Amino acid sequence: MSTRARKNTRGRTAAALIALTAGLLLTTTACADAKKADPQEKAFPFSGKKLNVRTNDNPTDLVPADIEDVRVTLWFHEGASLGGSDITWELKGDTLDLDASCSGLADCDTKFRVEVPRDLTVLRNGKATDLKG
Structure with a gap:
């Protein structure tokens, strides 16, 4: 094997080891947990009779409340990320479109809570749903 071929093999091996180490570090030290996140809140004025909440596969609690607008709380925690x-x-x-996601080599955890007026008809992803609370 030529000297050049050995250098290329060593370079590929080193790159593979670095990538493997980075991946292991991310997966073992970067566990995201929405419970650790500081809540963020938004309120949306809404005068309609029916609201469709698109959750995009994010955990979402739908809760009736004595309010006039639609209130959303988001907990989003991102662990170490590339x-x-x-x-x-x-x-x-x-x-109401709700989505929170990570891309690349990343770990994130999300939870939404949507409070709606008690007399509002609410759909989850276009289908009738029960409200909690």
């Missing part, structure tokens, strides 16, 4: 995060929580018409 990627990015994308958070969406917006009301367009009668649809």
